[in-house]
Amino acid sequence: MLVINENKGVVFDTPTDDKSSLEFINxxxxELKSEIIGLIPTHFHKDCVGGIAEFxxxxxxxYASNQTIKLLKKxxxxxxxxxKTFDKNLILDIGNKKVYAKYFGEGHTKDNIVGYFPDDDAVFGGCLIKEIDANKGxxxxxxxxxxxxxxxxxxxxYPSAKIMIPGHGKSGGVELFDYTIKLFE
Ligand SMILES: [Zn+2]
Structure with a gap:
């Protein structure tokens, strides 16, 4: 997820490799005439940090949680x-707005966190949240x-989230919560 405000951008997860990360940064x-002021990997896997060298x-x-850093190093x-480390909560200023990252517990990995941008009521679930019809991955x-x-x-x-972005596949709304909950019950 890329959040832009006042020509500043915050990115949750890198594209999977350096080449696509360079394209993304360019x-x-x-095109968007914005400066990326922060990268927040939502867990330690390659699909979140594969392009970190380019960043x-x-x-x-x-900005990564202490848990994610530990697993990255391992x-x-x-x-x-x-x-820049945080424990369970991170709030970043992006111009006059704020973007949030928060740890809710284990799932896809022990360290997976979720991103949130209140102005669009947008949640980035990462690999913790599945697209409709996805398998367990x-x-x-x-x-x-x-x-x-x-x-x-x-x-x-986030009971009324309007935009729900999973780590892979199509974004949707709150129905992705229920789909994911059922999938792992
Ligand atoms: Zn993963």
Whole structure:
């Protein structure tokens, strides 16, 4: 998810590799005339940080939870720049508006967090939230038993979300909460 306000942008998760990340950064810079002021990986997997080197090349600061950093290091992810850390909640100013990242519990991974932009009532669920008709996907690091309970907590927090963006596939609305909860029950 890319949130833009006052020509500033915050990105949740990199495109999967350096090449597509460079294209993405160029698009935001040249077409949207905006400066990316922060990258927030929503968990430690490659589909969230695969292009982090390109973001570091462009001096875009990364904000990651302590849990995510621990797992990135454990999985020998190369990080050349210091990362700004947070525990369970992050609030970033983006011009005169705010964007949020929050940890609700384990699911797709132990560290997965969710992004939120109140002005559009938009939730970025990442791989914790599934598109309609999706299967369970990569569950090698998953906490299947508590996944639904974690999504219940997110649903309680954002009951009227208008835009729900999953990690893969089509975005939708609050029906993605219920689909995901059922899938892992
Ligand atoms: Zn993942």
């Amino acid at each position: 698009f935001v810079t040249n 570091e090349n462009h001096n875009i600061p990364t 999985n020998s992810q190369k990080l050349s720049k210091p990362i 990569n569950i090698e690091d998953a906490s299947i038993k508590v996944w639904s309970a974690t999504v219940e907590k997110i649903k309680l927090k």
